[in-house]
Amino acid sequence: MVFYALKAQIEANELTRIQFQKQENDERKRKNLAHLLEQVNIIRNEINEFGFVLQESQSSVPVSYKGASAIERLANSLPNMISHAQGQGADPFKYIPLLNNIKILLESILNLQTVIKSSEIDIDDRDYLLSILSYQYSSKIRIAFESKIEKYRVNDFVFNFTNETSESVFTDRLFSIITNINSNID
Numbered sequence: 001m002v003f004y005a006l007k008a009q010i011e012a013n014e015l016t017r018i019q020f021q022k023q024e025n026d027e028r029k030r031k032n033l034a035h036l037l038e039q040v041n042i043i044r045n046e047i048n049e050f051g052f053v054l055q056e057s058q059s060s061v062p063v064s065y066k067g068a069s070a071i072e073r074l075a076n077s078l079p080n081m082i083s084h085a086q087g088q089g090a091d092p093f094k095y096i097p098l099l100n101n102i103k104i105l106l107e108s109i110l111n112l113q114t115v116i117k118s119s120e121i122d123i124d125d126r127d128y129l130l131s132i133l134s135y136q137y138s139s140k141i142r143i144a145f146e147s148k149i150e151k152y153r154v155n156d157f158v159f160n161f162t163n164e165t166s167e168s169v170f171t172d173r174l175f176s177i178i179t180n181i182n183s184n185i186d
Contacts, residue, residue: 032120036115036129039112040129040132040136043108043109043133043136046105050070051064051065051070052066052071052073053065054077068140068143068144078148082096093173103174103177107177109136113181117184142178142182
């Protein structure tokens with residue numbers, strides 16, 4: 001009789017242990033999901049709050065743009081901005097803070113795609129987060145740069161990085177990031 005009671009207690013303890021492990025696993029997944037959702041929201045806010053002020057001419061009033069409009073205006077203005085930076089003998093990514101900001105934003109999107117894909121969350125949640133991130137990128141950034149990438153990669157938009165080497169703005173610094181993001185989406 002004692003043997004059966006002890007055996008029943010061991011089985012009950014094992015069931016309790018399994019239940020606790022499942023609860024811990026579920027809690028870890030919930031925390032991971034909340035953390036990833038927060039990161040997606042940060043990127044969404046960064047895109048929506050991205051600002052660009054453009055003054056068409058010396059006599060015109062500067063116009064402020066935000067979000068997708070700002071990114072589009074930045075993409076359209078890059079050749080002139082890069083030419084000006086090159087005239088100053090400067091690396092455009094150091095001379096034009098917004099260019100560096102868009103690079104950092106693109107890197108953040110690419111890194112978050114990778115983190116989401118490898119995270120221990122349910123597949124439905126993973127697909128949902130990737131679809132939100134994909135929508136934000138595709139509708140607000142990709143659309144601004146896609147038609148310009150090949151055009152900007154030609155020699156007219158090359159800057160001298162040092163006296164001996166030159167680099168297209170979209171080659172290693174932006175184009176490779178954009179290409180990787182696009183391949184994760186397509």
